[in-house]
Amino acid sequence: MKNTAIITGVSGQDGAYLAQLLLRKKYKVYGVIRRSSSDPLSRLEFLNIKNKVNYINLDLSEHLKIIEIIRKIKPKYFFNLAAQSFVTYAYDNPIYTDQINNQSVINILEAIRQFSKKTKFYQASSSEMYGINDRNLKKLNEKSHFNPISPYSIAKLSSYYYVRMYRNSFNMFASNGILFNHESPLRGEQFVTKKIVKGLTEIKFNKKKDPLKLGNIYSRRDWGHAKDYVEMMYRILNYKKADDFVISSGKQFSIKEFINLVCKKLNMQIKWRGKGLKERAFNNKNKVIIEISKKLFRPLDVVYLLGDSSKAKKNLKWKPSKNINPLINDMVDHEIKNLTP
Numbered sequence: 001m002k003n004t005a006i007i008t009g010v011s012g013q014d015g016a017y018l019a020q021l022l023l024r025k026k027y028k029v030y031g032v033i034r035r036s037s038s039d040p041l042s043r044l045e046f047l048n049i050k051n052k053v054n055y056i057n058l059d060l061s062e063h064l065k066i067i068e069i070i071r072k073i074k075p076k077y078f079f080n081l082a083a084q085s086f087v088t089y090a091y092d093n094p095i096y097t098d099q100i101n102n103q104s105v106i107n108i109l110e111a112i113r114q115f116s117k118k119t120k121f122y123q124a125s126s127s128e129m130y131g132i133n134d135r136n137l138k139k140l141n142e143k144s145h146f147n148p149i150s151p152y153s154i155a156k157l158s159s160y161y162y163v164r165m166y167r168n169s170f171n172m173f174a175s176n177g178i179l180f181n182h183e184s185p186l187r188g189e190q191f192v193t194k195k196i197v198k199g200l201t202e203i204k205f206n207k208k209k210d211p212l213k214l215g216n217i218y219s220r221r222d223w224g225h226a227k228d229y230v231e232m233m234y235r236i237l238n239y240k241k242a243d244d245f246v247i248s249s250g251k252q253f254s255i256k257e258f259i260n261l262v263c264k265k266l267n268m269q270i271k272w273r274g275k276g277l278k279e280r281a282f283n284n285k286n287k288v289i290i291e292i293s294k295k296l297f298r299p300l301d302v303v304y305l306l307g308d309s310s311k312a313k314k315n316l317k318w319k320p321s322k323n324i325n326p327l328i329n330d331m332v333d334h335e336i337k338n339l340t341p
């Protein structure tokens with residue numbers, strides 16, 4: 001039990017940064033990875049911690065195996081970060097999304113209840129659970145109404161309530177971090193911020209000739225840095241009692257504003273022309289560098305997310321260290337460094 005942590009989703013953006021943080025704090029880290037034909041450990045390698053994590057080969061759908069692992073290791077902390085995390089994909093795969101993002105969470109909670117009751121459990125809940133919300137509320141906090149609209153967020157909301165149920169009914173230390181969007185150089189390639197930063201960097205350095213294709217650039221998000229947010233996961237499990245916390249930057253930008261900031265950092269002039277699906281961005285040579293594609297719109301989009309993390313700030317003594325500009329600098333610098341010669 002002493003200073004051991006299991007992280008599911010250790011090969012993902014948050015899992016890699018959290019593993020780094022826990023190793024720095026001298027924890028023995030068990031990282032759950034699933035078998036894959038490509039290298040799932042590239043992020044851990046990038047952070048120089050690939051050989052410091054104890055790997056467990058497991059798909060979250062292998063319920064009996066998880067029970068066995070919890071029974072054997074009885075970790076101090078269990079961070080459940082694994083998920084089918086891509087909202088657009090979830091619309092085409094709702095049953096699979098529910099299996100991983102909801103039913104597997106119930107299975108872990110039940111295993112902890114039966115075999116390792118002292119384990120503290122963290123669930124990666126999401127601001128997507130607020131869905132289409134009342135803009136008059138302005139900022140969303142732990143008491144705001146949830147109205148999920150995608151298979152991803154419906155499954156996440158169900159597991160959020162299971163975490164609360166196990167906490168309240170069985171007196172378990174089970175907490176939800178309701179995290180708003182957070183990005184970093186390690187963000188997965190299918191996510192819009194990474195797509196923008198990578199695509200525009202390649203266009204700027206003549207590595208990409210075609211325009212970048214994007215969906216709804218008027219969605220507004222509250223973006224933070226993943227490195228800041230994993231610190232909060234740790235603090236949530238070290239708070240005096242199990243509870244739920246919103247983690248957000250409290251600032252909001254549209255995707256179009258994000259693009260403009262990336263162009264500024266890249267020193268690229270950009271001009272927008274047209275409206276709706278015909279809106280396009282041009283560079284200083286009048287070449288189209290961004291197009292809108294209907295195919296990339298979600299069937300129903302969450303267009304407005306802005307979080308209020310006053311509770312976390314007060315109780316967990318937290319302040320995000322990086323706003324949007326250092327985040328973009330970090331992401332752009334990383335892409336420039338990684339450009340193929």
Ligand code: NAP
Binds near residue numbers: 081188
């Ligand atoms: P990510 O980079 O997409 O990582 C997801 C991780 O889950 C990957 O390690 C992936 O493994 C693993 N995984 C997926 N399906 C699995 C399965 N069936 N069995 C075992 N492992 C599986 O996501 P992230 O950005 O780090 O986010 C971490 C968590 O926070 C997720 O639960 C996400 O939904 C939630 N969240 C993220 C944000 C955000 O803005 N980043 C905001 C709110 C909540 P592979 O490498 O094999 O694919």
